[in-house]
Amino acid sequence: MSAVASDPCVDYEAVIGLEVHAELKTKTKMFCGCRNEFGAKPNTNVCPVCLGLPGALPVTNRKAIELAVRFGAAVDAKIGRAVFHRKNYFYPDMPKDFQITQYDEPINAGGKVEILDAGALHTIHLTRAHLEEDTGKSQHQGVSGRIHDATSTLIDYNRAGVPLLEIVSEPDIRTPDQAKQYVNELRAVLGFLDISDVKMEEGSMRVDANVSVRPVGAEAFGVKVEVKNMNSVRSLVRALTYEIERQTVVYREGGRIVQETRHWEEEDGRTHSMRSKEEAADYRYFPEPDLVPITLDQAWIEAISAEVPGVFPSRRAVQLAEQYGFDLDRVASVVYTPGLCDWVEAEIAIGADPLRSLNWASQEVMAHLNETGGEVAGLALSKGVFADLSSLIDDGTLSKKLAREVLTEVLVSGKSPRTVVSEKGLAQISDESELERIVAEVIGANPETIEKIRAGNKKVVGFLVGQVMKATKGAANPEAVHRLIDSRL
Amino acid sequence: MSISREDVLHVAKLARLALSEEEISLFTVQLGDILNHAAAACALDTEGVPPTAHPVPIAHLLREDEPRPSLARGLVLEEAPAVEADRFRVPRILDET
Amino acid sequence: MTAVITTAAGIARGVRSGEYPAARVLEEYLARIAAHEDRIGAFLLVAQERARAAAEAIDARVAAGEDPGLLAGVPLAVKDALCLAGLPTTAGSKILQGWHPPYTATAVARLEEAGAVVVGKTNLDEFAMGSSNENSAYKVCRNPRGLDRVPGGSSGGSAAAVAAGFASVAIGSDTGGSIRQPASLCGVVGMKPTYGRVSRYGLIAFASSLDQIGPLAGTVEDAALVYQSMAGADPMDATSIPGDLPDVLSGVKEGREAGIAGMRVALVTELCEMEGTDPTVARVFEETVKKLEKSGAVLVEVSVPSLVHALSAYYLIAPAECSSNLARFDGVRFGLREAGDDVEAMNRATREAGFGPEVKRRIMLGTYALSSGYIDAYYGKAQRIRTLVIRDLEAAFTQADVLLSPTSPTVAFPLGARTDDPMSMYISDICTIPANLAGIPALSLPCGTDDAGLPVGLQVMAPVLSESLLFRVACAAETLIGALPPVLL
Numbered sequence A: 001m002s003a004v005a006s007d008p009c010v011d012y013e014a015v016i017g018l019e020v021h022a023e024l025k026t027k028t029k030m031f032c033g034c035r036n037e038f039g040a041k042p043n044t045n046v047c048p049v050c051l052g053l054p055g056a057l058p059v060t061n062r063k064a065i066e067l068a069v070r071f072g073a074a075v076d077a078k079i080g081r082a083v084f085h086r087k088n089y090f091y092p093d094m095p096k097d098f099q100i101t102q103y104d105e106p107i108n109a110g111g112k113v114e115i116l117d118a119g120a121l122h123t124i125h126l127t128r129a130h131l132e133e134d135t136g137k138s139q140h141q142g143v144s145g146r147i148h149d150a151t152s153t154l155i156d157y158n159r160a161g162v163p164l165l166e167i168v169s170e171p172d173i174r175t176p177d178q179a180k181q182y183v184n185e186l187r188a189v190l191g192f193l194d195i196s197d198v199k200m201e202e203g204s205m206r207v208d209a210n211v212s213v214r215p216v217g218a219e220a221f222g223v224k225v226e227v228k229n230m231n232s233v234r235s236l237v238r239a240l241t242y243e244i245e246r247q248t249v250v251y252r253e254g255g256r257i258v259q260e261t262r263h264w265e266e267e268d269g270r271t272h273s274m275r276s277k278e279e280a281a282d283y284r285y286f287p288e289p290d291l292v293p294i295t296l297d298q299a300w301i302e303a304i305s306a307e308v309p310g311v312f313p314s315r316r317a318v319q320l321a322e323q324y325g326f327d328l329d330r331v332a333s334v335v336y337t338p339g340l341c342d343w344v345e346a347e348i349a350i351g352a353d354p355l356r357s358l359n360w361a362s363q364e365v366m367a368h369l370n371e372t373g374g375e376v377a378g379l380a381l382s383k384g385v386f387a388d389l390s391s392l393i394d395d396g397t398l399s400k401k402l403a404r405e406v407l408t409e410v411l412v413s414g415k416s417p418r419t420v421v422s423e424k425g426l427a428q429i430s431d432e433s434e435l436e437r438i439v440a441e442v443i444g445a446n447p448e449t450i451e452k453i454r455a456g457n458k459k460v461v462g463f464l465v466g467q468v469m470k471a472t473k474g475a476a477n478p479e480a481v482h483r484l485i486d487s488r489l
Numbered sequence B: 001m002s003i004s005r006e007d008v009l010h011v012a013k014l015a016r017l018a019l020s021e022e023e024i025s026l027f028t029v030q031l032g033d034i035l036n037h038a039a040a041a042c043a044l045d046t047e048g049v050p051p052t053a054h055p056v057p058i059a060h061l062l063r064e065d066e067p068r069p070s071l072a073r074g075l076v077l078e079e080a081p082a083v084e085a086d087r088f089r090v091p092r093i094l095d096e097t
Numbered sequence C: 001m002t003a004v005i006t007t008a009a010g011i012a013r014g015v016r017s018g019e020y021p022a023a024r025v026l027e028e029y030l031a032r033i034a035a036h037e038d039r040i041g042a043f044l045l046v047a048q049e050r051a052r053a054a055a056e057a058i059d060a061r062v063a064a065g066e067d068p069g070l071l072a073g074v075p076l077a078v079k080d081a082l083c084l085a086g087l088p089t090t091a092g093s094k095i096l097q098g099w100h101p102p103y104t105a106t107a108v109a110r111l112e113e114a115g116a117v118v119v120g121k122t123n124l125d126e127f128a129m130g131s132s133n134e135n136s137a138y139k140v141c142r143n144p145r146g147l148d149r150v151p152g153g154s155s156g157g158s159a160a161a162v163a164a165g166f167a168s169v170a171i172g173s174d175t176g177g178s179i180r181q182p183a184s185l186c187g188v189v190g191m192k193p194t195y196g197r198v199s200r201y202g203l204i205a206f207a208s209s210l211d212q213i214g215p216l217a218g219t220v221e222d223a224a225l226v227y228q229s230m231a232g233a234d235p236m237d238a239t240s241i242p243g244d245l246p247d248v249l250s251g252v253k254e255g256r257e258a259g260i261a262g263m264r265v266a267l268v269t270e271l272c273e274m275e276g277t278d279p280t281v282a283r284v285f286e287e288t289v290k291k292l293e294k295s296g297a298v299l300v301e302v303s304v305p306s307l308v309h310a311l312s313a314y315y316l317i318a319p320a321e322c323s324s325n326l327a328r329f330d331g332v333r334f335g336l337r338e339a340g341d342d343v344e345a346m347n348r349a350t351r352e353a354g355f356g357p358e359v360k361r362r363i364m365l366g367t368y369a370l371s372s373g374y375i376d377a378y379y380g381k382a383q384r385i386r387t388l389v390i391r392d393l394e395a396a397f398t399q400a401d402v403l404l405s406p407t408s409p410t411v412a413f414p415l416g417a418r419t420d421d422p423m424s425m426y427i428s429d430i431c432t433i434p435a436n437l438a439g440i441p442a443l444s445l446p447c448g449t450d451d452a453g454l455p456v457g458l459q460v461m462a463p464v465l466s467e468s469l470l471f472r473v474a475c476a477a478e479t480l481i482g483a484l485p486p487v488l489l
């Protein structure tokens, strides 16, 4: 029975649960020694095990277990005895025609992820995060390249057997924006902890959504629809927005929602019903007889947990905002970039100005990373860049504007701020006699402005300051210029 | 504990077997016989008895994350019924899983 | 034509000392195959040239003063369910016709390293499912000791090859008795190791939690030699038992020299007083037990109540696992493909054409036992009964060192006698199945014949990992009874 009454006046809310599949950053596959790498020539990273050849047997990759435990420790999951099961269904990209996955005893049970929602922390609970193997890649041959009108399909098994962590959330998500924040949060955690590459475009992170809607205030869930095929956070938001609206309209018009799987199509911006199955899937789960249960060594779990920083980006953002009075939105862009927040905090610790550092990080550094496509870890910078810049401003060597220029150059060249300043002659003119000469010239050249100032219009002082800055190509200390103009008038 | 013709058809679909009419009738009878034979066992009270999936308890063997050589692509593809562009070719897929 | 020597121990001694070149030994066996294989059908493939090259390599090593191994020059027949790179492997099924595995099973590789010379791949019931070898998709296999009789199954070809002197030793796989029952029916020694003692890597799986590879040989010592050469942990099989392999050859020596005096041997009530047991089998078994008692064995009787349900449990667990293991035979990556308009139709047509009736029956049964709504009643129940069987057998082993029973309730039955009634065929395995469910080692050795010369087998069962004890008792019994030499056709 649907919990949703059809009433055109009712307000609806969405109930969303997300299933995130993250490919683990291992050298080899989940159950064999073939390489786990993106972009290899088709069917070159395959062996009897991952091709499902008769007689081959799986042997578990220790690193995959370790990465799963690392995630479990980060999200505060219950990490325990884990049992692999077989999920039986036929699909040509799945070599054995069953998937080795986890069923009633996942390696990580429960746990939670905190996200930023309207300037505050909001908790999304996890059902589980379990290990399983990936499938091969299908390439559909036909006019559109899509499965619906394909004439045949070509399969590359390089990806078959790559370890996946399937992270299943509780239906705690209510809006597309929360879904986006949740995915960003997960992506950051998985990336920071070196668990996954988390590249949605390359498919190393994939998100499926279970979506239903219900009248605001109702407790029971509506009929849920599974939405697949979103390959970016942007398309996830679009797909959810579309699907929530679609379901709401159906209910408003007195219709009913059927439980089904729908495909998001980026081109037309809609979800499409897949061929509806004649019968419900029957996966015949049973314990994988080729692998005995995993009992994890408690000391090992503790050692891994000890290496996991216990703070989520969202929580870190809130803490930093409180501690330094930062703007939360600006902090957010810094905490979600791997390594950036650590950098900022390290610089603050050795004397950098907190607010300036945050601004540099969220503006110049982010712009540089976006432009070059690089990562913080890849920047060849010596310690103390922000601290140096801060003291160069404090001692009057640089204006704030010049400091930003220096930073941009530092990011490109890898040189120290002081080197850049001296090589480019960017030090601001603090020599009073030199400045005085220029100020005198500017005053002499603008008699009308001087008249206005003497008549009481103080606002036009700024114009004079601007003229001095122009004449010095920005190298003058604005405060000194102000002082000199004031003393002359 | 008998098994119906519908059960047999359902199971044949799950198992991807295109059974003949004759096989359907035969299996309906034979599977029923086998399950009847198991009836006494299935009626046994096993309350509190845990299931055994592996007869000899051992620790889970873990492999170090070190690459091993994969198979030469020639060896892989020459056994395939149909190949195109170094990939395995199959007829169109109707069902999305 | 008779070989100068027929035991593997004798051949290996002769070859290592340079007395009998491996090439000469091989030619004697190949000559017997050439002369009589037509009437037996033990082989699906005789690998003459490969074998000749292997024998020459052994002789070269002997000439070079190297140690050619424990099985130097011993002609070995390999059940065609085991992969051997370079030779086609069929598992007795049309669905694998023409398939060349790109890898070799660990057990086979180890035997070749120990100097064994593979003479060919032996006939079997399709995918090792059967008790008479009549489910081979390729050819009939006859019992060398009664040509109108079945050799037993599923390792019928391996048992027949040893009984006919086509190979000195053979290996097979035993899921519910598939080594011991044909060994019994063909009058040879057949042994199933503790589950996990021999790597299953490269054995085409029937039921993964029950399958074990084991030796078939003319004598207990030869079986022990083969076991010793192939057993032990394997990093490619996660269910293989870690740790060093104890030396079972000393057990053989002890059995031969010290006999069985003082050993507590138990008759299992449920297996020894079974309805449907041939009177001849019962009589030969009783006489054997008397001989053992006379030579000092302490006879006890134990009841293992859960064994009455073992057959039922087995015929739910084994099909359930096989239904999943055999899913990969789908026409996509290897083996047979039948045309179909879409991939599902292709899968169905391929599997319909490629699998024989017994395989389909078990896939159907296993799929049903795992399917939603039935899994607890069937598969789940069977797994719990399995626990009871294990517990009951453990209890029995507190009262006795080894358990005894006939291996098969009947001698070799006529070809075609049981093919119409699956249940009557399944009952052939009633005495052998408990050892598979419990994972314990068990061995069958000939203990006499009926009036027509058809052999009766004595089954000895020992606790988990007690292979040394098992071989000791078996060797003591063989010393008392006398080994049955290969039949001279």
Ligand SMILES: [Mg+2]
Residues within 6 Å of the ligand: A101, A132, A166
């Ligand atoms: Mg999954």
Ligand SMILES: [Zn+2]
Residues within 6 Å of the ligand: A029, A032, A033, A034, A045, A046, A047, A048, A049, A050, A051, A161
């Ligand atoms: Zn592989």
